[in-house]
Amino acid sequence: MRREPPRALADYAPLFFPALMLIVFFVVPFSIMIAVSFFKRNPAGFYTPDFVFDNYARFLTTFFGSVLGFSLLLAILVAVCCVVIAFPFTYLLTKRSRAVQTVWLVGLLSVLSLSEVIIGFAWSTLFSRTAGITNLFVAIGLMKEPVALLPSFWAVLTGMVYQALPYTILVLYPALVRLDPTLLEAARTLGASPVRAFFNVVTPALRNTIVATLIMVFVFALGSYLLPQILGRPSNWTLSVLITDQAIYQSNMPFAAAMAVFLVLISLALVGLTLLAGRKESAL
Amino acid sequence: MPGLSINSITKRFGDFAAVDDISLSVPDGKFVCLLGPSGCGKTTLLRMIAGLEEPTGGAIVLDGDDITRVPTHKRNLGMVFQSLALFPHLTVGENIAYALRIRGASKEEQRKRVDELLAMIHLPDFANRPVAKLSGGQRQRVAIARALALSPKLFLLDEPLSALDAKLREAMQVELRQLQQRLGITTIVVTHDQREAMTMADLVVVMGKGKILQAASPIEIYRKPADAFVADFIGITNLLPAETDKAGRTTVLGAAVPGVALPSGSAKATISIRPEDIHFSKPGAGAIPGTVSFVRDLGGTVETFVEAGGTTIVAVATPRERPNVSVGQAIGVVLPPESCVVLQP
Numbered sequence: 001m002r003r004e005p006p007r008a009l010a011d012y013a014p015l016f017f018p019a020l021m022l023i024v025f026f027v028v029p030f031s032i033m034i035a036v037s038f039f040k041r042n043p044a045g046f047y048t049p050d051f052v053f054d055n056y057a058r059f060l061t062t063f064f065g066s067v068l069g070f071s072l073l074l075a076i077l078v079a080v081c082c083v084v085i086a087f088p089f090t091y092l093l094t095k096r097s098r099a100v101q102t103v104w105l106v107g108l109l110s111v112l113s114l115s116e117v118i119i120g121f122a123w124s125t126l127f128s129r130t131a132g133i134t135n136l137f138v139a140i141g142l143m144k145e146p147v148a149l150l151p152s153f154w155a156v157l158t159g160m161v162y163q164a165l166p167y168t169i170l171v172l173y174p175a176l177v178r179l180d181p182t183l184l185e186a187a188r189t190l191g192a193s194p195v196r197a198f199f200n201v202v203t204p205a206l207r208n209t210i211v212a213t214l215i216m217v218f219v220f221a222l223g224s225y226l227l228p229q230i231l232g233r234p235s236n237w238t239l240s241v242l243i244t245d246q247a248i249y250q251s252n253m254p255f256a257a258a259m260a261v262f263l264v265l266i267s268l269a270l271v272g273l274t275l276l277a278g279r280k281e282s283a284l
Numbered sequence: 285m286p287g288l289s290i291n292s293i294t295k296r297f298g299d300f301a302a303v304d305d306i307s308l309s310v311p312d313g314k315f316v317c318l319l320g321p322s323g324c325g326k327t328t329l330l331r332m333i334a335g336l337e338e339p340t341g342g343a344i345v346l347d348g349d350d351i352t353r354v355p356t357h358k359r360n361l362g363m364v365f366q367s368l369a370l371f372p373h374l375t376v377g378e379n380i381a382y383a384l385r386i387r388g389a390s391k392e393e394q395r396k397r398v399d400e401l402l403a404m405i406h407l408p409d410f411a412n413r414p415v416a417k418l419s420g421g422q423r424q425r426v427a428i429a430r431a432l433a434l435s436p437k438l439f440l441l442d443e444p445l446s447a448l449d450a451k452l453r454e455a456m457q458v459e460l461r462q463l464q465q466r467l468g469i470t471t472i473v474v475t476h477d478q479r480e481a482m483t484m485a486d487l488v489v490v491m492g493k494g495k496i497l498q499a500a501s502p503i504e505i506y507r508k509p510a511d512a513f514v515a516d517f518i519g520i521t522n523l524l525p526a527e528t529d530k531a532g533r534t535t536v537l538g539a540a541v542p543g544v545a546l547p548s549g550s551a552k553a554t555i556s557i558r559p560e561d562i563h564f565s566k567p568g569a570g571a572i573p574g575t576v577s578f579v580r581d582l583g584g585t586v587e588t589f590v591e592a593g594g595t596t597i598v599a600v601a602t603p604r605e606r607p608n609v610s611v612g613q614a615i616g617v618v619l620p621p622e623s624c625v626v627l628q629p
Contacts (some may be wrong), residue, residue, distance in 0.1 A: 185336050186369035188356040190383035197357075204373040242345065 037257035055258035078221035120230035286312035293342030304494035320491035364430030377411030393545035515556040537593035543621035561623035562599035571616025
């Protein structure tokens, strides 16, 4: 469908309201945060306007570096796990009848209504020694005695994958529903088994969708700060946890702002790299 | 026995029988068209032959082997889909080489076969183009080449030419037929276009409501349609009521057609006569009295519409034998008895 390009100023009118919201609730706060990141901390009060690089300099230590590395790694891992689980699942879901699909999608949407806190405490119960799933394993004879599965890295990963999975499925679903089913059938008539056809026809045909989904889940997981605290050890805490800690408990706004700005820049850089790599590949 | 044989195959979706107890035998190397209106079960039948749909009952036998339960990827067939289903992420060459790659053929082998196939479809030097950059006709050819890469036993096409414009479609029909004859491959095409079926097929199978209505050579289907549906579906025809009068003669709209016998025991029947078989005469004995209602001069052919006995009879003539008639003129319509086909009720 072709549309006429907007000519008069009035043609842009529908954009005014969203633009205003974006400026008031995103551009302005983000600018303030960038400004604050260069301010000087005042231990007695809050902060004083200034222009120093101390906050960024403090960041360049092995401690914060390793936390940043861990945060990025965790977010990447969550994104990969989510897509690896959600992609085949969503594909199989689109092959079911409409009624089955609706039931599943409604169920997934209802998971989205759970807050991070509820998800965190639900999993902490499930992973606990006294009331957790290991009791079930003991009951069916798989284990000798119940153990606590948390706090641990795997508990954090499980909780975060659980939280992000519905988003992943809902993002993949439209693309997979629209996928021409004859592509897979054609591969089968050419001698590929269904599994093989799935991997070398369906997956590459939806490469762009998969990359976009990975980025979305990555960004989503990067902001998670409750689940690592509820389900993990301090060594499993992400940069978001430290930012919250600095901002709220240590009252060190300038440092928290510096970390937040740095996190945004690093994630933007990673997203940019991913897109660049994707474009290069498709150009071949 | 070489060839494909389909033994009382049935496919039900719930209570609805899409394909209802069909048996058909396709000799080796023949070109078969499954022809019928949409929803007649022709595509379902083709998909069962391909193994993409599981039959509810019956058997499919290829070269003596029962393949009813053999999965698609082990059937050794080539198929062209209506959507063509070219892999968007692969180049022309990679699309064509896909089957070879799956079989683990070497790069060298793949390249050689791709070049051969590209030469066959008259698209040499196209191997490295992305499929998105091809025209409709080129995509069509690439889909055909991809399906033939492994020299399959069976070549299946589901409405392969429906996306092309009329002129290109006619050209591709001829090309496809020539290709099939050169390769001698058993081919089954699903189509709803009777011209396409007439152009390409050795055997036309007319289907309706999940059953085979008639399976015969194109000319036999055209000349001797089994029933009114087939007669009407294949080309243009006049379906006229025939009855036996008191003297025992067969008459059509009041005019006697000597030599045409109705099935014994029935006083009424429908006859089919093709427009090009109809002649005109002066109104009078032995001819159906009628009035010319419209003349359509298409340059290549002239169609004359005659109102007679409450129905419209269409006659077609070449400009050379153009009937000298005008609208409103009273004329006689002559039905040559040898061209009248008495249809089964």
